[in-house]
Amino acid sequence: MSNSSRRWLAAGALIVAGLLGTVPVTAMAQTKIKFVLNWKYQGPQAWFFLAQDKGYFKTEGLDVEFDQGEGSAAPIAKVASGAYTAGFGDINALIGLVAKRPGDAPVAVDMLYNTPPFTIVVKQDSPIKTPKDLEGKTIGGPANDGALKLFPAFAKLAKVDASKVNLTNMAPNLREQMLMRGQVDAVFGYVNTIRFSAKLAGIDPDKQLRFINYGDYGLDLYSNAIVFSRSFIKENPAAVKGFLKALNRAVGDVIANPEAAMDYVMKREPLLNRAVEKERLLATVQAEMSHPEVARIGFGDVDDARLQRSIALVVESDQLPRTPTVGEVFDRSFLPVRADRLSKL
Template sequence: MSTNPFRPTMLSRRGMSRALGALGLAAACLTGAGSAFAQTAVRFTLDWRFEGPAALFLMAQEKGYFKAEGLDVTIDTGNGSREAIPRVASGTYDAGFGDVNSLIRFRDENPSVDLKAVMMVYDRPPFSIVGRKSRGISADVKSLEGKKFGAPAADAAFAQWPIFKTVNKLDDSKMRMENVGFPVREPMLASGEVDAVFGFANSSYINLKSRGVPVDDIVTMLMSDYGVELYGNVVMVSPKFATEKPEAVRGLLRAITKGVRDTVANPELGGKLVIQRNDVAKLEVEVERLKMTIAQNVMTPAVKADGFGGIDKARWEQALDQIGLTFTFKDKAKAGAAFDDSYLPPVAERKF
C-alpha cells in the first residue's frame, strides 16, 4: 500500500510537547523583546525632595500614564530648583523640573547649550519672603527695611531680590542678608535669629507651621502679589533627548498632564504617594503643602482660563525685562527663546 504524501505526519505525545514548549518559549521571547523595545527609559529629576509638589509627577507613575506612553520613567529627588538645570543640560537626566528664570540665565551664560522648557507647571512662582509679625514684619513691604534675612545663596527666591526691591522701591542699604543653609533657614526664623527668610511659600510656611510657629504670626509675601511678573518651575528636557526622541517627549507631557489633572482632583492620594517615598514626611503636612501649591502656583486664574502648561507671550516678555534687572544679558533674544510649546498636548486636553 503506497503512502499518501499529503497525509499529515503524526507526532508522538513527547514530540508534540516539545514543539509546543518551543513555540511558547519563542512567543515569550518575542513578547519580552517587544516590551523592551516599546519602553523608552527616561531619567527625571525633581527640584527637591519627595514632598507635596512631587505628587504632580508621581501621580502619572502611579496611574500608569508613563507606561501607557511606552515610557519607563525613573523619578529622583533634587537639591534645588536651580540645580536641576545643569543635571538636565549635561544629559545626566533626560528631563527635569526646575526654575525657568534660572534656565533663561543659564542659556545666556551657556549659549551653545540649547536647553529648553517644554511645559509650564508653576504659572505663578512660589518665590516668597516669609517673616513673623512678632519680628516686625507685616504685609507692607516697607516693614522689610532694616531687617535681618536668612538668604541661602543658591535659593531661587533670593535670586529675585533685585526685581522685588526695584519694583517696590525698597532701600536695602540697612538690610542684613545672611547666607544660611537650606536646613537651618526655617529653624533660624522660628528661633528669632532672623526676622524673615527667602524661600518657596509652600516650603517655608509649612515648615514654620510644623515647627510650632503660630499661624497668625507667619507673614507670607508672595512675590507675584508684589509686582514680580515671573513664571515659575517648568519641565525641561535635554537637547539630546528632544532631538533623538521627540515622540517620547510628547508622551511624557501627555502623561504629566493627566497626572496633574488627577492630582488636582485628588490631592489626598497625591500626599499618600509622597509619604510612600519619604518615611519622615507626615501625610497631613504634605497634603496641605500640595493643596497650597495647587492653589497658589498651578491652578491660577490664567490656567483655568487658558489651560495648563503654556505661557502668555506678552507676560513672558515682561518677565524677561524683569530678569534683566538681576543681571546683564549677553543675548536677550537667544536666552529668552527658552520655551518650546510644540510638544504640548492640544489645549482641550490641558483644561481641567
C-alpha cells in the same frame, strides 16, 4: 499525529517562543528618563509618583527615574550638565542660562507653577514692614532657592538698595528655626514651602510669620516648569510628548482625588506628615497653579506676552548679556492638545 499537525505545532511553538523572547527586549527598549525634582519628597509631587506607579509613563514607552531635588534653581544646571535628562525647576533660572549659554540650556515644555510663589518671610513682630525696611538687614535662604535668585529683580521693582542687604545661605531644614531664633532677620522661599515647613516645626504661620510676596510688587513671573535637555528633545521628541501626556493624565487624577494621590507620596517617604502634606498639595494647586490665564490657554501652556515681559525683567535685573526669545525658553509643541488639558483647577 499527522506530519502536517506536527509542523503546525512546531511552528506554533516557535511563534510563542518568539513572542516570549520579545518581552525583555520590549522592556529594554523603553526610553530611559532620569528626572530631578525641585525639592525633597512632598505632597505637591504626587502627580509624578502617581504617573509612575499607575503605569502612565510605561504606557508611553518610558522608564522614568525620580531623584529628590535641592531647590528650584538646581534642576536647570543639573539638566544642562547632562547629569539628568529632565527636571522640574524655576523657569527664571532657565532664562538666565539661556541668555548666557543658549546651546547648553534645557528647554521648558510644560508650565506647572504659573503663579509667582516667591516670598520673603519675617516674624510677625519684626520691624520689617515694607521691602525698603530690608536695607541693613540679613536675609537667609538655601543656595538654590528661587526667591533668593530673583531678589535683584524684586529689589529693583520694590525700590530696595540690594547692596545694603546682607544675603546668607543656610541648609533648607534650618530656615524656619534660624528665623525664629533671630539668627537672620528674614528668609527667602516659596510661600507654601515655608508655610507648611513652619507647621511641621510647630510654628503657626498665620500668627507668627508675615509674608512679603514678590507678586504683590509687580513680579508677575512664572515659576516651576518641566524642562528637558536640548539633545534629548532632538533625539527623542516622541518621549517628551509621551512624558507630558502621562503627567497631564496624572495631574487630572490628583485633582479629582487628592486623598488617594497622597498614597503615592507616602510610599516614597512614609515618615511624612500625611495631613500636612495633603494640605500643602491643595494649597499649591490653589495658589501656585491656578492663574486666571489657565481658563484661556489651558493648563501647562504660557502666555507669550507675559513670558516675554518676565524674560525682559530678569535680563534687566541680572544684567544678562542678551535677551532670549520666548521660543528659546519655552516650547509648547510637546503639550497634549488643548482639549485634553485642564482649563480650571
